[in-house]
Every structure is written in C-alpha cells, then in structure tokens.
Amino acid sequence: MKLSHWALASLAAVPFTANAFETRLNGFISVGAGMTLQKDQELITDPVNYGTYDNELSIKPDTMVAIQTLSKVNDRLSATAQLTGFAGNDFDVNFEWAYINYELTNDIDVKAGRIRMPVFSYSSSLDLGYSYVWIRPPAEVYNVFLTNLEGVSADYNLLLGDWYTTASVYFGETSGTDPETQSFVEFESILGGSLTLNNGNLSLRGSYSVDENVTANRPVYSSALETAAPYTGGYMVMEVDLPVSFTSASAIYDNGTFLLNSEYTYTKFINDANNNETAWFATTGLRVGDFTPHVTYSSFKQSDNSTTTLPELDGYPYPIAVKDYAHDISAITAGVRWDFDIAASAKIEYTTRTDSTKEPTGLDGKWSPYGDAQAISVAVDVVF
Incomplete structure (x- = not known):
C-alpha cells in the first residue's frame, strides 16, 4: 500500500491560508468476503479489477476504500479528487477522479480532467457500495473494464414539466488492459451523452457513446513462432481496430417500500471485429423496517456477427471463427441488505451463475472466463 498517496491526500485537505478556500474530506469503505460453494468454480465479481471468488474464503474481491476531497476555490470554481484502493490490487492507490468544475451558469457545470464516464445508471457511484442494494452491481451488465476518461464534460440541469432533468455530454480519451483478453486497448476520441429524468419515485435514464478510433494490441498464439523463437512462448502482438458504440437505458421505481430497478446495455x-453484446438486469426489492430482501436476474449475450477468425489458440491448433462461440451467461442473485446505522449497511447474497457458452472442443473452460458457479458473499459498507 502506498501510504505516501494517502498522506498527500491529507495534506491537500488543509487550506494554505485561513481564507484561501473551503475543503471537504469524505470517504467510504467496503469490506466483503465470499467463496464459491464447489471446487473448481470461480465467480467473477468485478470485471473492471478482475475480482474473482473461488472455493477458498477471500476478502479481496469486494474490499476497497476511497477518500474524496472537494475544494471550493470560489463561488463557481471547485476541484475534486478521489483516491481509491482495491484489496484485489493490494490497495495500490489510483486517482479515480481528478477534475476541476466550473459553474458556468446556475444550470450548467463544466468539468475538465479525469472524470467518470456516465455510461451506466450507477456510474457516478460505481465504487460506493452503500449507494445500491447489492454487494456489487450485476457483473453481467457492469462489465466495461474502463470507466474513466481524461477529457471534458458539461451538465445542464433543467425542469421539463414535473421532470427534473440532467443532460450531459462528454469527450475524451482513455486506455487500459482488458482483463479478459489481456489486450491493451486505446480509446482516442470518445464522444458521448446521457439524459436523466426524475419525477418523484420514478427515474429514467439513457446514454450513448461512440469512438471510431479504438485500437487493441492483442496477444496472439502461434505454434510456428514458438518453434522458431521459444523465448516468446509462441505469443506475438496483433493490432486490431475496434471502433465501438455503447448504448444504455435504465428505469428505477422506488417509493421507499417497493423497489424495481432495470438496466439494458448494447x-x-x-x-x-468482435461479436456485438447485449446485457440487462432486473431487480425487485421490498423494504421491511431496516431490511431489504431483493432478487436480481441478469444476462449477458453476444451475437454471431463477428468476421474475425483467430488463427490459433494455445493448445488448439485450428482456426476459430469468433462468431461460432458467442458468450451466453446468466445469473440469479438473492440477498438481504440491513441498514443498521445512518451511514452503514450489512449485506449477504447468494449468486448462481450459468454459463451456456459453446466452446471449441479441447478448450473447455478456457474460451469463456466465466463458467457455472454458485457463491455466497457478505459485505459491510460504511460512509464517513
């Protein structure tokens, strides 16, 4: 753990002069534990940080901590930074957020720096376990491995009849390693927007983003290369163009007693170059005093549109048409949330995941990173 980063955050929270600016320091922590119920099973809980439970009890996949500072320079200008550390990454601290915000008018805010892409309903609170009923959002839907970008965004708040509305646009770039394929992916010009409407107990949201300048440096196996150059292990890097668009829509109804929550992504x-992907979930819950039992069904499916043929895979010396082996995964999660304090909750969940993906003969368990699994997990979320 890099304590110097945390020390830096503490120092940044202290004004240089008594009247220079106003700074607020907040934080949140989630401590979780879980395991699968059978040997040789793995349950991927966090595609972003590749958190995974197996048949040995572990606290790493669902344990994290974050500290956020908000410094108000004047009536219109502020700066926000959030340091986040995940147990699965040995609490190696990273800046999830680091941006300045300027209030252009009473209704328009402009941000610049490292910002969270508003592609999901819970994008702005993705790491904040206290903000949702589950231990974690459904991994079948929340499976985008890059959630931040370096760029600019603008939010416009307005009232449309009885609907409180926020329209957002953003532009920027980002890069990172896809934990599923180990490809290094660069997004050079992401352009997107979202629209959120709230009316009493009902919230509706939609978003769309596109980037036609995406490249992936993908490791590819070649037995001929392994023979000619054994030191390479048979792997070479292949550059692939992956222009992509992402669409999402969600609806939440919450009257304080009954909860309905659903989200769809495409x-x-x-x-x-890859199979198109459709994912969705539906959650229902009922608050009984401080307890909220809930059930979620989630699904992730790929179509068979890809024109890509992989020349070889390690241990499988025949060409593989990607379209013939589209992923097909579903899961059911049942759990209970207990709000035992004003800023703290405890949760327990049981998840059963079914992987119906067809795999090439001889690569069973290697083509799809998911697989069938049943797991139980618990967590405590605290805001401070």
Whole structure:
C-alpha cells in the first residue's frame, strides 16, 4: 500500500491560508468476503479489477476504500479528487477522479480532467457500495473494464414539466488492459451523452457513446513462432481496430417500500471485429423496517456477427471463427441488505451463475472466463 498517496491526500485537505478556500474530506469503505460453494468454480465479481471468488474464503474481491476531497476555490470554481484502493490490487492507490468544475451558469457545470464516464445508471457511484442494494452491481451488465476518461464534460440541469432533468455530454480519451483478453486497448476520441429524468419515485435514464478510433494490441498464439523463437512462448502482438458504440437505458421505481430497478446495455463493434453484446438486469426489492430482501436476474449475450477468425489458440491448433462461440451467461442473485446505522449497511447474497457458452472442443473452460458457479458473499459498507 502506498501510504505516501494517502498522506498527500491529507495534506491537500488543509487550506494554505485561513481564507484561501473551503475543503471537504469524505470517504467510504467496503469490506466483503465470499467463496464459491464447489471446487473448481470461480465467480467473477468485478470485471473492471478482475475480482474473482473461488472455493477458498477471500476478502479481496469486494474490499476497497476511497477518500474524496472537494475544494471550493470560489463561488463557481471547485476541484475534486478521489483516491481509491482495491484489496484485489493490494490497495495500490489510483486517482479515480481528478477534475476541476466550473459553474458556468446556475444550470450548467463544466468539468475538465479525469472524470467518470456516465455510461451506466450507477456510474457516478460505481465504487460506493452503500449507494445500491447489492454487494456489487450485476457483473453481467457492469462489465466495461474502463470507466474513466481524461477529457471534458458539461451538465445542464433543467425542469421539463414535473421532470427534473440532467443532460450531459462528454469527450475524451482513455486506455487500459482488458482483463479478459489481456489486450491493451486505446480509446482516442470518445464522444458521448446521457439524459436523466426524475419525477418523484420514478427515474429514467439513457446514454450513448461512440469512438471510431479504438485500437487493441492483442496477444496472439502461434505454434510456428514458438518453434522458431521459444523465448516468446509462441505469443506475438496483433493490432486490431475496434471502433465501438455503447448504448444504455435504465428505469428505477422506488417509493421507499417497493423497489424495481432495470438496466439494458448494447455494445456494437462497428467493423464486426468482435461479436456485438447485449446485457440487462432486473431487480425487485421490498423494504421491511431496516431490511431489504431483493432478487436480481441478469444476462449477458453476444451475437454471431463477428468476421474475425483467430488463427490459433494455445493448445488448439485450428482456426476459430469468433462468431461460432458467442458468450451466453446468466445469473440469479438473492440477498438481504440491513441498514443498521445512518451511514452503514450489512449485506449477504447468494449468486448462481450459468454459463451456456459453446466452446471449441479441447478448450473447455478456457474460451469463456466465466463458467457455472454458485457463491455466497457478505459485505459491510460504511460512509464517513
């Protein structure tokens, strides 16, 4: 753990002069534990940080901590930074957020720096376990491995009849390693927007983003290369263009007693280099005093549109058409949330995941990173 980063955050929270600016320091922590119920099973809980439970009890996949500072420079200008550390990454601290915000008018805010892409309903509170009923959002839907970008955004708040509305646009770039394929992916010009409408107990939201300048440096196996150059292990890097668009829509009804929550996403690879992806979940819950039992069904499916053929995979010396082996995964999660304090909750969940993905003969368990699994997990979320 890099304590110097935390020390830096503490120092940044102290004004240089008594009247220079106003700074607020907040934080949140989630401590979780879980395991699968059978040997040789793994349950991926966090596709972003590749958190995974197996048949040995572990606290790493669902344990994290974050500290956020908000410094108000004047009536219109502020700066926000959030340091986040995940147990699965040995609490290696990273800046999830680091941006300045300027209030252009009473209704328009402009941000610049590292910001969270508003592609999901819970994007702004993705790491804040206290903000939702589950231990974690459904991994079948929240499976985008890059959630931040370096760029600019603008939010416009307005009232449309009885609907409180926020319209957002953003532009920027980001990069990172896809934990599923180990490809290094660069997004050079992400352009997107979202629209959120709230009316009493009902919240509706939609978003769309596109980037036609995406490249992935993907490791590819070649037995011929392994023979010619054994030191490479048979792997070479292949650059692939992956222009992509992402669409999402969600609806939440919450009257304080009854909860209905659903979200849908669609990922389209514009040049058919990969199979297009559709994902959705539906959650229902009922608050009884301080307890909220809930049930969620979630699904992730790929279409068969890809025109890509993989020349070889390690241990499988025949070409594989990606469209013939589209992923098909579903899960059911049942749990209870207990709000035992004003800023703290405890949760317990049981998840059963079914992987119906067809795999090439001889690569069973290697083509799809998911697999069937049943797991139980618990967590405590605290805001401070």
